[in-house]
Amino acid sequence: MNPVRLLACALVLSPLAAFVTNAADAPANWTKHCAKCHAADGSGTTKMGKKLQLKDYTKQAVQAKLTDAELLKATVDGVVDEAGKERMPAYKEKLSDQEAKDLVAYIRTMVKPEAEPAK
Numbered sequence: 786m787n788p789v790r791l792l793a794c795a796l797v798l799s800p801l802a803a804f805v806t807n808a809a810d811a812p813a814n815w816t817k818h819c820a821k822c823h824a825a826d827g828s829g830t831t832k833m834g835k836k837l838q839l840k841d842y843t844k845q846a847v848q849a850k851l852t853d854a855e856l857l858k859a860t861v862d863g864v865v866d867e868a869g870k871e872r873m874p875a876y877k878e879k880l881s882d883q884e885a886k887d888l889v890a891y892i893r894t895m896v897k898p899e900a901e902p903a904k
């Protein structure tokens with residue numbers, strides 16, 4: 786692409802990019818902090834997620850068992866097992882309250898419509 790066209794392109798795209806980053810806070814944070822375990826789509830099907838036996842947030846039944854308060858607490862304080870060993874790190878140092886709440890709302894959007902029961 787010649788420099789003039791490149792510049793024109795950048796001028797058109799940059800306000801759009803700014804808008805997208807603002808609006809995409811939770812997805813961006815999810816990708817950055819959470820997807821390596823919980824998977825991009827929340828299904829928990831990464832190598833790490835399988836090892837940790839993570840829940841599948843794309844399932845309505847899984848989401849129904851979790852309250853917003855539980856989701857928020859896990860995100861902020863992390864999760865430890867019965868022996869007190871860390872299963873998931875706490876994110877209170879890395880995320881603001883609002884970012885944590887936005888992530889909880891984002892997790893709620895991950896539900897996929899249930900497949901039709903097989904007949």
Ligand code: HEC
Binds near residue numbers: 837873
């Ligand atoms: C190191 C892997 C790892 C990372 C990274 C991680 N988690 Fe988790 N997460 C876990 C594990 C393990 C559990 C506990 C699952 C269980 O006990 O069933 C968990 C549990 C949760 C829960 C509680 C609900 C549940 O599934 O039991 C929420 C909500 C959650 N994670 C959100 C997040 C968010 C949001 C991020 C990013 C800010 C994140 N996690 C990053 C491993 C991870």
